[in-house]
Amino acid sequence: MRITLHLSGGLKAVLSHLPEEMSLQLERPASLREILMRAGINPLLVMVVTVDGQRGNKDQVIDHDAEITLIGPMAGG
Amino acid sequence: MLFGYAGTILEVDLTAGRIEKTPLPENLAADYIGGRGFVARLLWDKITRKTDPFSPQNLLIIATGPLSGHLLPASGKTHFGTKSPATGGYADANMGGHFGPALKYAGYDVLLLTGRAPQPSYLFIEDDTVELRPAEAWWGQGALITEATLKKELGDTFKIITIGPAGENRVRFACISHDFGRQAGRTGIGAVMGAKNLKAVAVKGTGGLPVFDIDGLYEKGRSAFEKVRAKPGFAGWTPEGTAGITDWVNEVGAFPTRNFQTSFFPGYQNINGKAVVKRLKITDKGCSCCPTPCGKYGRAKTGRGDVYVEGPEYESIAILGGDCTLGSIEEVAFANYVCDELGLDTISAGGVAAWAMECFEKGILSAEQIGRPVRFGDLESLVYLLKKTAAREGIGDLLAEGVMRASAQVGRGSESFAIHVKGLEWTGYESRNAPGMMLAYMTADVGAHHNRAWALGHDVAGSAASVHDLISAGRDSGKMAKSRVGGQAESVIALQHIRPLFDCLGVCRLQYMELGFEVEHYEELFFLVTGRKMSWDDLLAVSERIWHLTRAFSVREVDGFGRKSDYPPPRFSREPVPDGPNEGHFLSIQELDMLLDEYYAARGWDQNGIPTKETLRRVGLADVAEALARR
Numbered sequence: 166m167r168i169t170l171h172l173s174g175g176l177k178a179v180l181s182h183l184p185e186e187m188s189l190q191l192e193r194p195a196s197l198r199e200i201l202m203r204a205g206i207n208p209l210l211v212m213v214v215t216v217d218g219q220r221g222n223k224d225q226v227i228d229h230d231a232e233i234t235l236i237g238p239m240a241g242g
Numbered sequence: 243m244l245f246g247y248a249g250t251i252l253e254v255d256l257t258a259g260r261i262e263k264t265p266l267p268e269n270l271a272a273d274y275i276g277g278r279g280f281v282a283r284l285l286w287d288k289i290t291r292k293t294d295p296f297s298p299q300n301l302l303i304i305a306t307g308p309l310s311g312h313l314l315p316a317s318g319k320t321h322f323g324t325k326s327p328a329t330g331g332y333a334d335a336n337m338g339g340h341f342g343p344a345l346k347y348a349g350y351d352v353l354l355l356t357g358r359a360p361q362p363s364y365l366f367i368e369d370d371t372v373e374l375r376p377a378e379a380w381w382g383q384g385a386l387i388t389e390a391t392l393k394k395e396l397g398d399t400f401k402i403i404t405i406g407p408a409g410e411n412r413v414r415f416a417c418i419s420h421d422f423g424r425q426a427g428r429t430g431i432g433a434v435m436g437a438k439n440l441k442a443v444a445v446k447g448t449g450g451l452p453v454f455d456i457d458g459l460y461e462k463g464r465s466a467f468e469k470v471r472a473k474p475g476f477a478g479w480t481p482e483g484t485a486g487i488t489d490w491v492n493e494v495g496a497f498p499t500r501n502f503q504t505s506f507f508p509g510y511q512n513i514n515g516k517a518v519v520k521r522l523k524i525t526d527k528g529c530s531c532c533p534t535p536c537g538k539y540g541r542a543k544t545g546r547g548d549v550y551v552e553g554p555e556y557e558s559i560a561i562l563g564g565d566c567t568l569g570s571i572e573e574v575a576f577a578n579y580v581c582d583e584l585g586l587d588t589i590s591a592g593g594v595a596a597w598a599m600e601c602f603e604k605g606i607l608s609a610e611q612i613g614r615p616v617r618f619g620d621l622e623s624l625v626y627l628l629k630k631t632a633a634r635e636g637i638g639d640l641l642a643e644g645v646m647r648a649s650a651q652v653g654r655g656s657e658s659f660a661i662h663v664k665g666l667e668w669t670g671y672e673s674r675n676a677p678g679m680m681l682a683y684m685t686a687d688v689g690a691h692h693n694r695a696w697a698l699g700h701d702v703a704g705s706a707a708s709v710h711d712l713i714s715a716g717r718d719s720g721k722m723a724k725s726r727v728g729g730q731a732e733s734v735i736a737l738q739h740i741r742p743l744f745d746c747l748g749v750c751r752l753q754y755m756e757l758g759f760e761v762e763h764y765e766e767l768f769f770l771v772t773g774r775k776m777s778w779d780d781l782l783a784v785s786e787r788i789w790h791l792t793r794a795f796s797v798r799e800v801d802g803f804g805r806k807s808d809y810p811p812p813r814f815s816r817e818p819v820p821d822g823p824n825e826g827h828f829l830s831i832q833e834l835d836m837l838l839d840e841y842y843a844a845r846g847w848d849q850n851g852i853p854t855k856e857t858l859r860r861v862g863l864a865d866v867a868e869a870l871a872r873r
Contacts, residue, residue, distance in 0.1 A: 173475030174758025179699045185758075209702050209722075212490040213478040220478060234474040238490055239756040240556075240696035 166191040167230045170204055175237030179210060194228035197221065201235070212238045244271055245454040246308035246771040252350040252372065254365060256438050257298055257357030261372045266351050272774075273862065275784050276307030278745040280352055281323030281334050282791045286866065288354075291798060291873075295327035295430070296412055296437040298358040304345065304403075304443075305352045307748020311343030311451060311530070314463040314767050315470050315759070316750035318343055318530025322426040324434045327414045328590070328644055329665040329689050331796030331803065333429035336693070336745045337403075338529035338537075339421035344401035347447025359439035362410075364392070367445040368400075377441040382407060384583035385419035392444055400444045406585025408632040409436035413642040415590030415667065416632075419582060423527070423537065423552025427587040429666060429688050454773030462770055466763050470533040473757040480526070482515030483536035484556035489514050491560070494702050495722055495823030496672045496679070498565040500618050501596035502661045502813060505672035506822025513563040517571035518554065527552060534753060542575035546621070549579040554588075557692075560670030561592030566599065567619040577624050584632035590644065593667035595627040597645045597660055598637070606654045612637045658812040663690035664796075673810075674819050675722055675827035676701035678730040681837045682737065684808045687792040695737035696755075701725055722823045727833040731840040743785040787861040790845075790853050794866045797852055798873060804850040808838060 168189040177185060187204055197216075201208045201223070213236040214221045227233070243249075244266060253262045274283045281303050293299045303323045310317055320342030326333030345353060348369050355365075359374060362381040366373045380388045385406035392402050401420070408416035409432035416432030417425040426432075453459050470476070479486065491497045492510045499507040511517070518538050528535030539552050554562065554574050562581075563574040581588045595616075601607040602616050609615045613636050616623035630638030640648050645667055649660035661668040666689020673680040678697030686694040704726065744751035747768070753759040761778040769775055797803050809815075818828045829837075842849060846857030858867035 171474040172758075173473070173479070174754065174756050175475075175699060177758050178755075179703045207703065209494055210699065212487060213475075215474075215478045218477060220481075234478060236475045236478045236756075238494075238699040238702070239479070239484070239487055239752075240692050240698075 166228070168200060168227065169232050171232070171234045173234060173236040175239050176210060176235055179237055180206065191227070194226050196226050197223045197233070200227060200233070206235070210237055211235045243452055244268060245452050245773045246312070247271060247276070248346045248349050248351045248451060250350050251352040251354060252367075253354040253356070254372065254374070255357045256355060256359040256363070256374065256440060259374050271308070273784070274788065275746040275781070276310070276351065277305050277319070277321035277748050278323070278334055278336075278742055279784060279788050280305040281321055282332070282788045282795070284352070284354065285323055285325065285332065286791060286795050289325055293325060295325045295330065295434060298356065298438070300325050300434055300437070302355040302431070302434050302438060303352065306342040306346050307746055308772050309767060310748030311346040312453065312463070312771055313460065313531060314749070315466050315753055316529060316532045316534070317748060318532065319745065319748050319750055320345070320426070321745050322418060322431045324429070324431055325799060326665075326688070327412065327430040327433045329429065329796070330800045331664060332687050332792040333431065334688060334745070335417070335426035335428045335431050337418070337420055337424055337426040338750065339401070339424040340530045341401045341403055341420050341445065342748060343530045344445045344447045346451060347449050348445050349447065349449055353443070355438060355440065358437065362439050362441055364442040364444060365440065367443065369446070369448055380441050381410060385585040386422055386583050388442060389419065389422060392442055396444055400446045402442055402444045404442040405432045405435050406583060406632065408585040409433055411632065411634045411642065412436055413586065413631060413634065414644045414647075415587045415594070416585050417587040419585060423539065423582060424529070425582070425587070427589065428691055432585050453771055455770045459767070459770040462766060466759075466767065467533050469763070470753050470757060470759050473759065475757045476534065479756055480534050480536065482519055483538055485515035485518045485538070485554065485559055487515070487556050488559055491671065493823070494698070495819070496676060496698060498560050498668070498670055498672045500567055501565055501600040501659055502668065502672055503600070504821055505674065505819050505824050507564040507567065509567070509569060510564070512569060513559050513571045513574050521571055522575055529750065532750065534757065536752060540575065542572040542579070544572045544576045544621070546576060546625070549576055551575050551579040551582065554578045557670045558588040558592070561589050561596070562624070565592055565596040566624050568621060568624070569619060573621045576621065577628070580625055580628050584628060586628060586632055589669050590667040591628055591631065593661055594631065594641050594645055594648070595624050597649065597656070598627055598641060599623065600659055601652065601656055606652060606656050607637075658816070661690075661811050661813070663810055664807050666690050671698055672819075674814050674829060675725050675824040677725055677727045677829060677833065677837055678704070678734055680810065680814070680829055680834070681730050681734050681841055684810060684834070684838065685734070685738070685841055687789065687796065690810075694741060695734045696741070697730065697734050697737060700730075700733050721825065722827070724827055727829065727836055728840065730837060731844040734841065735844055738789055739782045739785040742788065743781055746785065746788070783861075787863060790858060790861050790863060791866060793847075793853055794858065794863070794870055797870060804852055805838060808851055809834060
């Protein structure tokens with residue numbers, strides 16, 4: 166499975182050492198938390214995820230090729 | 243010709259009814275850009291030292307930026323400034339909506355209000371026509387109903403700001419309202435407007451603005467709008483707006499709960515962004531030219547009746563919901579509506595109410611003193627406190643002073659849980675395990691406000707729970723590790739220059755901060771509008787100048803201002819978080835001092851937090867250095 170991770174604005178600022186887009190190859194289904202840790206991203210830093218454009222959650226298991234967008238924390242109001 | 247600007251400052255002396263229009267000085271635009279920069283410099287130059295915030299001599303400044311009102315993303319921002327009745331120092335507040343653009347189309351970059359109207363009045367502005375009109379009929383009315391009534395009378399094309407009873411009664415955290423749910427919320431701006439006997443300002447502008455490259459701006463503005471909406475985060479962020487952060491703030495244990503006694507609210511899923519969308523929202527609502535409407539206009543049905551309200555956005559959820567521990571999003575929305583109509587800043591009002599509830603819980607204030615029992619989690623208690631405060635009736639007269647003054651009067655240890663810095667109540671991030679965010683609150687120029695530097699993400703990223711630790715531990719949630727203290731100053735200072743820069747330009751920062759709309763676009767837009775080539779670093783240098791200037795203003799105006807003004811309440815350095823993800827954590831006085839020492843050194847301030855003469859000269863404030871030396 167080929168997983169593409171996109172970092173959004175807030176995350177780019179905090180994880181400035183990482184590229185905006187990353188690709189990973191998965192050999193077995195994995196939760197988003199596991200995928201993030203494998204990519205070197207602390208899951209606590211991710212506020213919202215979308216999987217193929219749909220709102221997801223960090224416990225969701227990914228078992229297919231997917232485009233995943235990671236939205237970092239933001240200030241409110 | 244000053245491209246991008248309307249070119250005129252409109253000054254109204256409310257006492258004499260004198261109206262004066264003067265050209266916008268080119269050096270003011272060059273050295274301070276606009277918005278917050280104009281506010282900071284004009285306050286420094288025009289306010290007589292030690293002016294009482296409620297006196298006619300205080301100024302209320304409404305300023306736009308060079309990008310305000312142009313056809314580019316999120317150009318609807320307006321900046322307000324004054325000498326704060328909450329802190330006695332520098333004060334400003336930023337507001338979305340449509341007022342600033344309308345002011346510019348009427349021909350004015352800045353509206354400068356001084357004096358006090360002899361009777362309740364409102365200011366009418368339609369292009370060149372500027373009149374002070376009677377407003378006795380609306381005095382005592384709510385902020386929302388006043389706006390609706392004025393719109394009926396003048397027409398929907400007028401953009402209107404109003405105050406509610408809280409502003410009229412000089413509640414030190416009264417706000418200015420606009421567009422049925424947008425506020426210049428913080429620092430007591432609305433109380434200054436009330437002290438000026440000014441109920442509202444209505445403006446309609448039909449003019450244009452000079453643009454350096456109109457064809458280029460049209461193309462760039464359109465493409466920028468499309469690029470923002472194409473950002474990968476757009477679909478995930480916009481539907482819930484700022485309320486969408488509620489889950490995450492609880493996950494990392496930073497959610498203010500029970501007057502900041504703890505930092506995790508077990509009922510957060512009843513008041514989060516999903517609840518807003520599912521149970522309240524009717525439609526999205528955005529500001530002028532906004533590609534990412536974060537406002538959620540909705541209807542809340544409660545046992546006290548139905549209300550229509552914009553929001554609640556995150557800060558109102560955190561303070562009215564978490565800090566006062568309301569049980570449902572409908573209750574939060576109802577309390578939000580009550581604040582909006584009364585003209586109370588939801589953040590400070592919620593903080594004050596939570597302090598009163600804790601005083602009651604601890605037996606420091608009795609039911610007789612308050613007028614009834616007031617308990618966390620009880621909407622009736624909260625609404626009672628809000629109404630009493632806005633009217634300054636009974637206990638409300640004490641609460642209207644804000645937690646710093648109220649706790650000084652009540653004593654009995656209540657000072658330790660009066661959650662503020664410099665007299666401004668704390669916003670929605672509990673920071674006992676977030677040293678960067680704590681430093682940001684401590685050093686924010688207006689008091690405990692998050693929007694100068696929001697460093698919580700950096701704290702979580704830099705915590706001991708690095709991804710490698712997590713992998714080896716086989717987990718990534720549950721308890722947070724104790725954050726390392728030290729090294730936070732650099733990122734906090736960088737953020738303190740970036741975020742307020744948007745308040746100078748006159749555009750919203752969310753497209754940059756949350757969606758990653760690149761800085762190159764802002765450099766290009768600034769050039770196309772103004773014809774001035776400034777790199778992002780050039781713009782940040784102006785923002786740094788303003789930061790030193792606002793600090794200098796508070797040094798000049800507040801007796802004894804300095805290091806002691808920067809400490810958080812004792813709760814945060816004495817009481818470990820009792821439960822939740824950050825259980826056991828707090829920042830000791832020694833750690834707070836380490837944060838301040840690093841920060842002052844990096845800023846070029848002395849050990850007492852006063853900008854040095856050399857620093858002020860370096861950033862182009864030699865005259866300010868001289869003035870401080872003479873004080």
